[in-house]
Amino acid sequence: MRDQRPSDPGSLPLPSPGPTPVPGPRPAHETLPIRLTMDDSDSPADVVDALFLGRFTTGEQPYSRSSSVDKVRPEATLLPPGATVLRSVRDAGRGAVLAEGEGWTLLVSRWRHGADVTVTAVDDELAEEVLAQSTEGAEDEPEPQPTSVTMGFWYVSPRRGPYRTTRQISAGTWDEIRPNYTAPVAEAMDRLMKTGPGDISGRLLLLHGPPGTGKTSALRTLARSWRDWCQVDCVLDPERLFNDIGYLMDIAIGEDEGPQGRWRLLLLEDCDELIRGEAKHTAGQALSRLLNLTDGLLGQGRNVLVGVTTNEDLERLHPAVVRPGRCLARIEVGPLTRAESVDWLGSEEGVGRDGTTLAELFALRRGTTPDSVTGRPSGGDAGLYL
Numbered sequence: 001m002r003d004q005r006p007s008d009p010g011s012l013p014l015p016s017p018g019p020t021p022v023p024g025p026r027p028a029h030e031t032l033p034i035r036l037t038m039d040d041s042d043s044p045a046d047v048v049d050a051l052f053l054g055r056f057t058t059g060e061q062p063y064s065r066s067s068s069v070d071k072v073r074p075e076a077t078l079l080p081p082g083a084t085v086l087r088s089v090r091d092a093g094r095g096a097v098l099a100e101g102e103g104w105t106l107l108v109s110r111w112r113h114g115a116d117v118t119v120t121a122v123d124d125e126l127a128e129e130v131l132a133q134s135t136e137g138a139e140d141e142p143e144p145q146p147t148s149v150t151m152g153f154w155y156v157s158p159r160r161g162p163y164r165t166t167r168q169i170s171a172g173t174w175d176e177i178r179p180n181y182t183a184p185v186a187e188a189m190d191r192l193m194k195t196g197p198g199d200i201s202g203r204l205l206l207l208h209g210p211p212g213t214g215k216t217s218a219l220r221t222l223a224r225s226w227r228d229w230c231q232v233d234c235v236l237d238p239e240r241l242f243n244d245i246g247y248l249m250d251i252a253i254g255e256d257e258g259p260q261g262r263w264r265l266l267l268l269e270d271c272d273e274l275i276r277g278e279a280k281h282t283a284g285q286a287l288s289r290l291l292n293l294t295d296g297l298l299g300q301g302r303n304v305l306v307g308v309t310t311n312e313d314l315e316r317l318h319p320a321v322v323r324p325g326r327c328l329a330r331i332e333v334g335p336l337t338r339a340e341s342v343d344w345l346g347s348e349e350g351v352g353r354d355g356t357t358l359a360e361l362f363a364l365r366r367g368t369t370p371d372s373v374t375g376r377p378s379g380g381d382a383g384l385y386l
Helices: 044-058 124-135 174-180 183-193 215-225 245-253 286-295 338-345 358-366
Strands: 063-069 084-091 094-101 104-110 115-121 148-157 161-170 204-208 230-235 263-268 304-310 327-332
Touching: 044 084, 044 094, 044 104, 044 115, 063 124, 104 124, 115 124, 148 215, 161 215, 161 245, 174 183, 174 215, 183 215, 183 327, 204 215, 215 230, 215 263, 215 304, 245 286, 286 304, 338 358
Parallel strands: 148 230, 204 304, 204 327, 230 263, 263 304
Antiparallel strands: 063 115, 084 094, 094 104, 104 115, 148 161
C-alpha cells in the first residue's frame, strides 16, 4: 500500500490566520489592585472599614450609596430588615457595624450623636432601597436652640499666630430685649434688626454711649437676627489688629462659614482710643486702616461690616468716622428715662431722677445698690457685658 503522507511537512497548505483576537476589558480589581496592610496600630474599627471595601473593590457589588444622620434616635439600629451582622465594634466615642443581606453590604459608623451609613450592592436601585430602609425614621428631632447663636472669636496666639475659634453665645430675640432700651434707641434698633444684605448702605456700625446701657447685649441679638446671611466675629485684641498688617489681612480675607458671598460682621468693643477726635495723632495708622477696611481698597470685593462700640460722646468722635455714607447705623445707647425705668422695674425705689442705665436696673432687681459714679452695680457684674 502506498504511503499517502507527504515526505515534506512544508508542502502542507497552511490555514488562513484570520483576525487577531482583541483582549476583553480586565476587571477593575485587576487593573486597580488594592493592597491593605495592617499592624498593631490599627483598631478593630479600621478592620471593619477595610472589610467593607472588599466586595466593592472586586466589583461583586459595584454600586454604592451613603447618607449621614446628624442626630440618631437612641432606639434606632440603622439596620434594614433581614440584616445579618458580621462585625460590631464599640470603643470610646465611636462604634461600627458591618452587616449584609442578599446582594448588599452595609457599614454603619457612629459617633456620639450622629452616624454615617454606606451601602454597596449589586445594582444601584438595591443600594438606594437598602439605604432608605436603614435611615427611615432614624433622625431625631434637633434640640431647639432659640437663645443661642454661633459667634467667632479672633485673637493672636503666641504659637499659632492669628487664630479663630467659635462658641455658642446666648442671645435673646429683639422682642424680648427691646424694653431694655429707651424709645429712640429701640426705634433705631428696629430698623437695624430688619436689615438684610440688600439694604447695606455703609460698612460701619457704631454704638456709643455710657457703660452699662446694653450695647453688647444688642450686638448679640443682632448676630441672632442676621445669622441667616451674616457671620459675626468678635476681635478680642482690636488694639493689635490695626497695628499688625498681617493680622489685619488675615481677618480681611476671613475664614468664611456657609455659602460663598455671605457677609461678615467684625465686632470691635471699647475702641475709644481708635475713633476719638485725636485718634490720628495717638493711634498712628490704626484709624486709617479701620476706614480702609470699611470703604477703602482693603474692603473692596469683601462683604465685610465693622461694628464698633465706644463709651465716647458723639461730639468727641473723629469726623472721618461719622461722616455721612460711612455708617450703616450710628446709634447712641443711653439710659432709660425715669418713666421707662419705673415701668421696667415696677417700682420707683432706687430709680434716678434723670433715668437709670440697664446695669443699674438689673442691680436694683437683684436687691444690690448701684454705684452712682460708674453706673455699675457694686454687688455684681451685670453691667460689665451690657
